[in-house]
Amino acid sequence: AQTIHQWPVAEIKAVGSPLSLGCTIKGKSSPNLYWYWQATGGTLQQLFYSITVGQVESVVQLNLSASRPKDDQFILSTEKLLLSHSGFYLCAWSLGGVSYEQYFGPGTRLTVL
Amino acid sequence: QQKVQQSPESLIVPEGGMASLNCTSSDRNVDYFWWYRQHSGKSPKMLMSIFSNGEKEEGRFTVHLNKASLHTSLHIRDSQPSDSALYLCAARYGSSGNKLIFGIGTLLSVKP
Secondary structure, eight states, X not given: OXXXXXXXXXXXXXXXXXXXXXXXXXXXXXXXXXXXXXXXXSOEEEEEEEEXXXXXXXXXXXXXXXXXXXXXXXXXXXXXXXXXXOEEEEEEEEOXXXXXXXXXXXXXXXXXX | OOOEEEEOSEEEEETTOOEEEEEEESOTXXXXXXXXXXXXXXXXXXXXEEOSSEEEXXXXXXXXXXXXXXXXXXXXXXXXXXXXXXXXXXXXXXXXXXXXXXXXXXEEEEEO
């Protein structure tokens, strides 16, 4: 069975500080990986996706960056947080190809003060 | 810009009742719809997907798709308090590869 793990579970950070969020998936080889952001009361927005190691496509520009250093790992980061970065960050995976549903991890709750 | 519109924004149904949720795409190039359920503070869980015209049923959940009107609906019969959650509709567009567009959701509350 596939498991998806995100870390940390929650984070409180100061404006201007750096951020790194992580996601790992076990039990699935070469999955497509995605980062989503959900502002409180807002819609779920896809930020990045990756179909293979080292390759990341940006969907929405939010002064964030993503990397896929390993087949089972996806990292979201920024050097300088903004207040507007607060929200719920979700990692998701799908099988290769474009017709497969996406499965979400448990998420990381980020509060920027 | 591709948009997914959901209605109503919120819905209250009595326990045992029928909940009907709607979702429409603004772009005719849509080829898949998914319905997700998100309980408060949790991540979305996929309920059902549909890409062919018609109806699909899984237990108490039924989805309809009308491609001509770019409209899908989710119906929950015999609603339970545990069905209270945010229901998200997502659409994939043929031109967008791996990008899913989500609607803002319908907040369903099932009252005992």
